[in-house]
Amino acid sequence: MFGLALPQQLEILGIGIFLVGIGVYAVASYRPINAIAVWAIILIEVDWIITSVVLLFSFDSVLTLAGKDLIAASAIAVFAFMILEIYGLQQLRKTPESNEI
Known part of the structure; x- marks a missing residue:
């Protein structure tokens, strides 16, 4: 680099x-949660997942099995968090706006 x-x-x-x-x-x-900021985080996570896949295929001959497993596991974990964040945003959108505390 x-x-x-x-x-x-x-x-x-x-x-x-x-x-x-x-x-x-x-x-x-x-609070309240900024949906645009959450989408920015989701884009960072998409970038992480894509980069992990590219890294796995580009450096296949250089990486050890443990290294490949670590990269794959981190990409899967990031994907799981991304799905939960998207689900949370959908739930946030369904929640009616109220001024009550």
């Missing part, structure tokens, strides 16, 4: 994942 050594690449990846986690926490803790 841009001529950086592997440890530097992993640091950048870790920082990116940490920032996504902070963003997800911020969106989840804000």
Whole structure:
């Protein structure tokens, strides 16, 4: 990645994942829930899943079985969360708006 050594690449990846986690926490803790922000998170998750599949097929000969399993498991977990978020947005849309606390 841009001529950086592997440890530097992993640091950048870790920082990116940490920032996504902070963003997800911020969106989840804000009331009322902003549907546009949730859709942005869903797009990030779609990107994660697509990138995982591309990574599995592109680096098939380089990855160990444990590495492939880890990438596949993380993509499946992200997919499960994405489905739950879409379901939650549908439920949110069905909920009537009220001004009561």
